[in-house]
Amino acid sequence: MADFLTEEEERKLDEKGLNVELIEPCLKKSKIHLTKWNMKNSRVFVFNEQWHSVVYGNQCPLKKNAVVQIWSFRTAPKSELCFAMVKIKDGDDY
Numbered sequence: 517m518a519d520f521l522t523e524e525e526e527r528k529l530d531e532k533g534l535n536v537e538l539i540e541p542c543l544k545k546s547k548i549h550l551t552k553w554n555m556k557n558s559r560v561f562v563f564n565e566q567w568h569s570v571v572y573g574n575q576c577p578l579k580k581n582a583v584v585q586i587w588s589f590r591t592a593p594k595s596e597l598c599f600a601m602v603k604i605k606d607g608d609d610y
């Protein structure tokens with residue numbers, strides 16, 4: 517089990533994924549779908565479905581080669597899983 521997931525969240529990820537809230541670099545809140553891909557020797561957590569609108573959104577689009585960090589946290593009082601994307605370095609102009 518991943519350290520940041522509850523057993524129920526891990527089960528949902530194994531079945532069909534999990535809808536979570538993402539706070540974008542411009543502080544816009546978005547709903548995004550988190551899935552888990554099992555690789556040969558590891559697993560990868562992937563944002564998909566709404567990812568395109570996050571990357572190319574009108575409020576704070578990401579440029580090619582931008583560097584971001586993804587942080588997980590939980591909200592009170594329900595302890596819901598959320599993520600924040602922090603832009604570390606802006607990317608290249610297109």
